[in-house]
Amino acid sequence: MLRTPTALSLLLALLLPQLVSCASPFSGATYSSSPQIINVSSYDPKERQRGGNSYTVDDVGALKRAGAHGLIARTSKGTEPDTKAARFLKAADRADMLIGAYHFVLPNTNPVTQANQFVDRVRGIARSQGLRRSILLVGDFDAKTKATDMAKFINQIKARTGTLPIVYLENSDAIKTQLRNADARTKAIIRQCPYWMALYGHVDSGDSKYSANRPLTPRVLLDIYQTWGNWSMWQYGGVNWNRSRGRSEAKHYSYGTFRSPRYFGNLDRPTERNVFNGTTAELYTFWERYAWKW
Secondary structure, three states, X not given: OOOOOOHHHHHHHHHHHHHHHHHOOOOOOOOOOOOEEEEEOOOOOOOOOOOOEOOEOOEXXXXXXXXXXXXXXXXXXXXXXXXXXXXXXXXXXXXXXXXXXXXEEOOOOOHHHXXXXXXXXXXXXXXXXXXXOXXXXXXXXXXXXXXXXXXXXXXXXXXXXXXXXXXEEOOOHHHHHHHHOOOHHHHHHHHOOOEEEEOOOOXXXXXXXXXXXXXXXXXXXXXXHOOOOOOOEEEEEEEEEEOOOOEEEEEEOXXXXXXXXXXXXXXXXXXXXXXXXXXXXXXXXXXXXXXXXO
């Protein structure tokens, strides 16, 4: 006998996919379907390691053709500017990619001073290079950064630009402890910013309380930090320099339902790469909301 759906059953049908996604270790993200973003610094491009397509600091078309929707360039570290940021951002803007800039926040320099210099640096690049797009701003915090200094950096970026920065965190015990033990006001300031996580492998030297019994996934990392309910971007691929071999080595997450290859698409060298937690349309909406309209 046919039954008319109840309001509750209709509501469950709408919410169930979202609930399943949130409960998933990867929030539904996959290498093949999630929008991809590349991050670069003065250390890029890395050396050629195989046959394939190449990109340069002035031509990032190969990144876009490989599937990247956006590029985030390091503009500065502490008080020191990055030497390639302006050229990378100009190339990505010319290639019609989403663009972002990140500053590596050091613990031994006033965070407000660093925020001011970061904003001034990005504005200077945007004007001198004639950039057309709004720019996503990111604070990449050193593992020894105090939670209160993170909050000061965030507040100053908001005061100067009217927008919140994205918070990028390496997977370190020190910063996990800082966030878990932060006071409620400080944690609330940090929590309002979207979270960009770094996680390259399911077995990690991070928090032994979790590593010993639970494979590290984005969901487990959220549990450890006890700050955000979900993540916005995930750096699943990083690159180390192997001094003994004299070459770069890719580190990339490949476990469970999230399987990633050593190289991004058909590129001939390793890259630092990320997925966005959502659809391509949601990625563009996210960028529109948080990017600085300088």
